[in-house]
Amino acid sequence: MKPEEILQLRERYLGRALSISYREPLKIVRGEGQYLFDEEGRAYLDCVNNVCHIGHCHPRVVDAAAGQMATLNTNTRYLHDHLVEYALRLAETMPGDLEVCFFVCSGSEANELALRLARSATGRRDVIVVEGAYHGNTTGLIEISPYKFEGPGGEGRPAHVRVAPMPDGYRGTYRYGDPESATRYAAAVADEIAGARADGREIAAFFCESMLGCAGQIVLPDGYLHEAYEHVRKAGGVCVADEVQVGFGRVGSHFWAFETQGVVPDIVTLGKPIGNGHPIGAVVTTRRVAEAAHTGMEYFNTFGGNPVSCAVALAVLDVIEEGGLQARAAEVGAHLKSSLVSLAKRHPMIGDVRGLGLFLGIELVREAESLTPATREAAEAVELMKDRGVLLSTDGPLKNVIKIKPPLVFTWENADELVAGLDEVLGEIEQKAEM
Numbered sequence: 001m002k003p004e005e006i007l008q009l010r011e012r013y014l015g016r017a018l019s020i021s022y023r024e025p026l027k028i029v030r031g032e033g034q035y036l037f038d039e040e041g042r043a044y045l046d047c048v049n050n051v052c053h054i055g056h057c058h059p060r061v062v063d064a065a066a067g068q069m070a071t072l073n074t075n076t077r078y079l080h081d082h083l084v085e086y087a088l089r090l091a092e093t094m095p096g097d098l099e100v101c102f103f104v105c106s107g108s109e110a111n112e113l114a115l116r117l118a119r120s121a122t123g124r125r126d127v128i129v130v131e132g133a134y135h136g137n138t139t140g141l142i143e144i145s146p147y148k149f150e151g152p153g154g155e156g157r158p159a160h161v162r163v164a165p166m167p168d169g170y171r172g173t174y175r176y177g178d179p180e181s182a183t184r185y186a187a188a189v190a191d192e193i194a195g196a197r198a199d200g201r202e203i204a205a206f207f208c209e210s211m212l213g214c215a216g217q218i219v220l221p222d223g224y225l226h227e228a229y230e231h232v233r234k235a236g237g238v239c240v241a242d243e244v245q246v247g248f249g250r251v252g253s254h255f256w257a258f259e260t261q262g263v264v265p266d267i268v269t270l271g272k273p274i275g276n277g278h279p280i281g282a283v284v285t286t287r288r289v290a291e292a293a294h295t296g297m298e299y300f301n302t303f304g305g306n307p308v309s310c311a312v313a314l315a316v317l318d319v320i321e322e323g324g325l326q327a328r329a330a331e332v333g334a335h336l337k338s339s340l341v342s343l344a345k346r347h348p349m350i351g352d353v354r355g356l357g358l359f360l361g362i363e364l365v366r367e368a369e370s371l372t373p374a375t376r377e378a379a380e381a382v383e384l385m386k387d388r389g390v391l392l393s394t395d396g397p398l399k400n401v402i403k404i405k406p407p408l409v410f411t412w413e414n415a416d417e418l419v420a421g422l423d424e425v426l427g428e429i430e431q432k433a434e435m
Ligand SMILES: Cc1ncc(COP(=O)(O)O)c(C=O)c1O
Pocket: 106, 107, 108, 109, 111, 134, 135, 136, 137, 209, 213, 214, 242, 244, 245, 271, 272
């Protein structure tokens, strides 16, 4: 079908709430490694897809899925090796006594289950989240996602949700260079606990991504989660690390991004990269939380933990380990970040370069002093990069942060291509602004 035909059919038969990337939408028909191909065979360097973590259509994943699909696919009510093999492998990647796994089909299902576990374990309902956070698409998660409840169509903050300030070192209340910023931002979590108490309410859980994605690729200040977790635990709450975007070695230095903060959460939620595009998600928690949350109600998920999903997830772990992809994220990510920092010296529009491993963000501003967001320019840069065959996107509350989170097979040369393209594109945008 021609793109126009597809657009017409989408309009006719799909809900209007679905969005499409780019002014001129792309019809992508094939993926391989870090590349996507349109119907004319043009290759696009995918710098933003953190779902196809080990590369699009990785042959090991394809073989694992096809092989298991041709043998058996059923549910967790039968004994199967893959389910326990994967649970064991996943638990082995986790620190502390995080070892009880639940398998689901998406990041949203993982967070929804985490919410339920936290509520059952504490007998409470309220949740603290961080400004700008997105935790998923269900009704219960929209309620704890400021990104949604404060955004278009949102209905505002529900009474059972409290929002802690985003620990943004560039634009937030406490900025880079403030040695107390982690303590101060964590104290703001304590303030939310106190605020809830003043209203006669108690906190069940603190949900926080280990690096903030939709909020604009924010690296938490060192020690933030450690102190925030202390406040939450002292108040009897459960600490949930949402690793849906940032897990599985993407941050380079560690397998899990929460490890960069030196903490062990009570519940970890996983999605996107876990199945390299196959719909699987997971919740990993401690025996203590799992037991406290056990009400006697059966947990059944028709597709969660099926043999095909587990075969896929096992193949993903194998490839990350055998291919040294975490180390690669560290190495290529460090090179890319330092190149972007150099680029910022030539382009004043780049206000901040931040991130860890292959999870980076470039915040564009019109003016360094006022931090006026260069929202239009960020969108334009993404369009012009697409015209050059490089796929990026924007995010953050002001939509002025260019996100970089490519498959981990991204190479040093890919990083150079991205930076050279950005150099040209930002130059073009700056020139236009001067005219
Ligand atoms: C941090 C975070 N948590 C949860 C989700 C929800 O995951 P899914 O779209 O797989 O339901 C997302 C999706 O973007 C996310 O970014």
